[in-house]
Each structure stands twice: as structure tokens, then as C-alpha cells.
Amino acid sequence: MNIHKSIVMKIGTLIFNTIVVLSFCFLEEIYAARGPCTAPGLLNCTCADGGTIIICSEKGFTEIPSPLPAITVTLQFDTNKVSRIENGAFSNYPNMRKIDIGINQISWIDSGAFSGLQSLTTLEMHNNNLTTVSANMFDRVTLLNSLLLNKNPLLCCTMVDFFEWIPNQRSLRTLFGTCHDYNTQTDINSFDVSKCPVDGQWGSWSTGPCSVTCGQGFINRNRSCDSPSPFNNGTDCIGSSTDSLSCTLAGCPVDGQWGSWSTGPCSVTCGQGLINRNRTCDSPPASNNGTACIGSSTESLSCTLAGCPVDGQWGSWSIGPCSVTCGQGLINRNRTCDSPPASNNGTECIGSSTDSLSCTLAGCPVDGQWGSWSTGHCSVTCGHGIRYRNRNCDSPPASNNGTDCIGCSIDSLSCTLAGCPKSYGKYGREAGSWIRKTRKWKRITSRYY
Incomplete structure (x- = not known):
């Protein structure tokens, strides 16, 4: 059995180391074009990928800067000195997908610290001082794919609600962590929370009657260690299951008698209302187990004042036809x-x-x-x-x-x-020239034009 656990832990460590190496290789490519962050509180950090990746590793921070840029997708905040994650530290970051707050000094995380991170898929909290992790740190159902809790002194018997929350996280594929209960180390994925000790808690007090019928006496009361009862070697309830309180009863019986009616104003300033009147059983009051006055101490009578103002209210619109046909x-x-x-x-x-x-x-x-x-x-x-x-x-x-x-x-x-140019025929310009010189032959040569 121990050999099997050892193999599982070695395989888990190998997978974790592989993920870390691949993550560094991937981040190295993304962070190639990076420079100083300009947002207040992050001036010592490096920003990459248009400011969506913030790298604040090894900067000596003692708390998460607030606010972070709304466009933040990845926050690399490992190797600092943060000891507590307060409620609201990561609110209003709908685009944030990865948070690495490993290798810090975190020993406590407030309820709701990671609620509202609807895009968060990777949360690394390894190498911290966490002894417990509660489901109320997250939303009821998340898109979380990887949750790294390894290298924390987890006491998993204090994390019952967390183990009830895990089955609802359908996207969760990687969960690393080690439980240190029972002076032994158990992989968190193999831990059986049903075997955890349950300490007893007191139920409500059950109170008896006063020990006398008049004068001074005692009331005895008791309670049971059943809310819940001790289970799996849990400790018993601390304190006594019985207790006594003093009680004082009346002396001789005196029957009460009603005093005069005291009438108040009408319950409204207009319209129909009620007038309440009351009387007190004080003439004399009942005492020492005497009988109380018979009847009611209060009474209501109707009252009518002037009609109340009613403010006018518009009825529905009556709509006519369009003023044109097209x-x-x-x-x-x-x-x-x-x-x-x-x-x-x-x-x-x-x-x-x-x-x-x-x-x-x-x-x-x-x-x-x-x-x-x-x-x-x-x-x-x-x-x-x-x-x-x-x-x-x-x-x-x-x-x-x-x-x-x-x-x-x-x-x-x-x-x-x-006009189109004239044609001189087969004798060409020489004939024309000859004609101009010898007008006598005009009729003879005109057929060549």
C-alpha cells in the first residue's frame, strides 16, 4: 500500500514538474515583448502581451496590489511575502484566467477571495503555509481546470466543505496537494474525509419549571452533546450538561382590574380609518398568581374623515392613423x-x-x-x-x-x-498641274478628278 502511494506521489511530482517546465517555456515566448508596468502599485513589475500578463515575481510584496488592470489575464505573483488573501483582492477581473501566488507565506484566505473570477482556469497556491482551504473562497461552480495546493501543511479534516465542492467542478482536471492529518501524508485526491474525527457540540438547553410555586427558587436545565455527537474519536463537548438558574415567583394572588380606556387618533388623515384604544389591567394589576383582567386590552373603532386626495393618472394612449399614405x-x-x-x-x-x-x-x-x-x-x-x-x-x-x-x-x-479631299485619279498631281497650266484641256481631263 505504501509502495503504491509512493508511486502515485512520484508520478504526481513528475507531472507537476513537467507542467512547470512547459509553463516556463510557454511564458518565455509570450514574455519576449515585455516591459515595465505603468499602473500604480505595479511599477516594479513587468507587463507583457499588451498589459494582459503581469509578472511580479520576487518583488517583496506583502499584499496583492489593488486595483489591478481590468484587462489582466495572467498574474504571476510567486515568490513574495504575502501572508493573507483578503476578500475582494481578486474581484471584478472577468478576463483573469491564471493566478500564480505560489511560494509566498499565505496562511489564511478570506471567504469570497476568488469569487467572481468566471474565466479563471488555473490557480497555483503551492509552497505556502495553508492549513485549510474552504469552498467559500470560490463561486459554487467554476471553470477551474488546475488547482495546485502542494507543499502546504493542509489539515484536510478541516476542509469538509471543500471536498463537497470538488465534485461540482466539472472542468477541474488537475488537483495537487497533500493532507497532513493523522501524522501522516496523504494525496489530497485519495483522502477520505468521511473518516475524519468529528468533535461533539452542545445542543440547545432544555429548561424545567421553577422549583417553587411562589417566591425565590431554582430552574434546572440540561443539554445533550448531539449537535453533532462525537464521531471517529472526536472530542466530547466541553463543559457541563446541566445548569441551574434562579427564579422568582409572585407572592399572594391579586386579581387584576381594568383601568380607563386611552384613545388614540384616527389611523388616517383622510377617508376611512381606525381609532385604536387601549386600557391597562392596573386598577389594581394582577399579582401573586391572581387572575388577569378578563377581555382584551386593545380595541379598534372605525373613524371617517374627509375624502383623501387622489392624484390623476394618465390612461392609455389612443393612437390615430399615419398622416401620409406613403x-x-x-x-x-x-x-x-x-x-x-x-x-x-x-x-x-x-x-x-x-x-x-x-x-x-x-x-x-x-x-x-x-x-x-x-x-x-x-x-x-x-x-x-x-x-x-x-x-x-x-x-x-x-x-x-x-x-x-x-x-x-x-x-x-x-x-x-x-469636306473630303478630292481624288486626282491615275495621272496624279502631274495631270492637275498640267490642267492648271493648260485650261484649254479642262473638258478633256476633268474625268480624272
Whole structure:
């Protein structure tokens, strides 16, 4: 059995060391681009990853700085001198996923210290002076994946609520710690809390009658050690199970008689109410086991004053139709001061009885309009030709069942450019030159132009 425990503890230590090495390797990459923190209280610390990782290791801190930056995701606060984690030390940090407060001097953690950390997955508290850990430090159910409590002098029999809390943490995969109960060391995952000693606690006192029927006497009372009873070699209740108290009874019986009624004011300042009146059994009072006065010491009578003021209250809005049949318009609405109406000098309703609200119906019809003509080039490079032009129905286009543009989108116009150059035929310029010189042959050579 001891060999098995030794193997389990060695495997646990190996896993823990592996996690630590991998964590340092991972953090080394992340912390490559790091620098001094600028937040007050953290000037001696290093920040990385845009300020979401705070590294305050080995800085001599005696308490957790407050407040931390709201964007904090990882807090590396190991190897300091913190002795207590107070309630609220880690409140309002919804993004915080990892807290390392290992290798400190922590011996006590307040209730609620880690509540509200809805994103927390890793909490390292190893190498501290914790003797107990309570479930009330956390929320009822968390996303906690890794909880490291190893190297703490835990007395697990004082942690019954913690062991009841553990099964509800469905995300928890890694739990390290060692219980030091019974002068032996037991892995926290193997500890059987049902075998812990339960010390006895006293139940309520049970009180008897006075020992006499009049005058001075004693009342005896007793109690049992059953809330709870001692269990598993727990200690018995401390103190006595019996006790005596003095008691004083009356002397000779005197029957009581009622005094006069004392009447108070009406219970309201307006409308229907009650007048309470009372009397005292003091003429004379009952004493020494005499009988008390017969009847009630109080009585109520109805009283009616003027009607109470009733302040007016608006009734529901009555809403009319939209002022237009399409597009943007207004809806007029009105209400009446009748729920209830003002009465008996009550104030009238405050505000207006009418109001207007904007209303939006389907878009109004928009008829299409032609845009500008876009004109092309003339169909020829000289002389007479045709020039085509076109236009689009987009200024504006027809919408919401409006009519399309009327007319054609394409048109043609005649165009006239410079005259085309003359052709001289097969005899070319020489013939032309010759003609200019010899006008006599114009009729003969004109057929070559």
C-alpha cells in the first residue's frame, strides 16, 4: 500500500514538474515583448502581451496590489511575502484566467477571495503555509481546470466543505496537494474525509419549571452533546450538561382590574380609518398568581374623515392613423387623465394629453426621369454622316411602382464634318498641274478628278 502511494506521489511530482517546465517555456515566448508596468502599485513589475500578463515575481510584496488592470489575464505573483488573501483582492477581473501566488507565506484566505473570477482556469497556491482551504473562497461552480495546493501543511479534516465542492467542478482536471492529518501524508485526491474525527457540540438547553410555586427558587436545565455527537474519536463537548438558574415567583394572588380606556387618533388623515384604544389591567394589576383582567386590552373603532386626495393618472394612449399614405409622416395620439381622475384636491396628471410620433410607410411612387444624353462620334471622318446618342432612365429611376421614362433611350442626329479631299485619279498631281497650266484641256481631263 505504501509502495503504491509512493508511486502515485512520484508520478504526481513528475507531472507537476513537467507542467512547470512547459509553463516556463510557454511564458518565455509570450514574455519576449515585455516591459515595465505603468499602473500604480505595479511599477516594479513587468507587463507583457499588451498589459494582459503581469509578472511580479520576487518583488517583496506583502499584499496583492489593488486595483489591478481590468484587462489582466495572467498574474504571476510567486515568490513574495504575502501572508493573507483578503476578500475582494481578486474581484471584478472577468478576463483573469491564471493566478500564480505560489511560494509566498499565505496562511489564511478570506471567504469570497476568488469569487467572481468566471474565466479563471488555473490557480497555483503551492509552497505556502495553508492549513485549510474552504469552498467559500470560490463561486459554487467554476471553470477551474488546475488547482495546485502542494507543499502546504493542509489539515484536510478541516476542509469538509471543500471536498463537497470538488465534485461540482466539472472542468477541474488537475488537483495537487497533500493532507497532513493523522501524522501522516496523504494525496489530497485519495483522502477520505468521511473518516475524519468529528468533535461533539452542545445542543440547545432544555429548561424545567421553577422549583417553587411562589417566591425565590431554582430552574434546572440540561443539554445533550448531539449537535453533532462525537464521531471517529472526536472530542466530547466541553463543559457541563446541566445548569441551574434562579427564579422568582409572585407572592399572594391579586386579581387584576381594568383601568380607563386611552384613545388614540384616527389611523388616517383622510377617508376611512381606525381609532385604536387601549386600557391597562392596573386598577389594581394582577399579582401573586391572581387572575388577569378578563377581555382584551386593545380595541379598534372605525373613524371617517374627509375624502383623501387622489392624484390623476394618465390612461392609455389612443393612437390615430399615419398622416401620409406613403413615406414619412406623423401619428397623433392622445390620452385622458382618468386612470383615475384627480379628486379631493389631488393633483392633475403631469404632462401633455397629446403627442406625435413619426411613422414610416412604404416608399411613395417615384416616376422615372431621363438623364443627360451621351453622344457618340460621327459615323464618318469627313463630309456628311450620322451621330448616335443614348440616355438612361436614372435621374431618378422609377421606383415604388412609379412610371418609367417616356420616349426612346437612343436617338440619331446628322453630322457634317470638313469636306473630303478630292481624288486626282491615275495621272496624279502631274495631270492637275498640267490642267492648271493648260485650261484649254479642262473638258478633256476633268474625268480624272
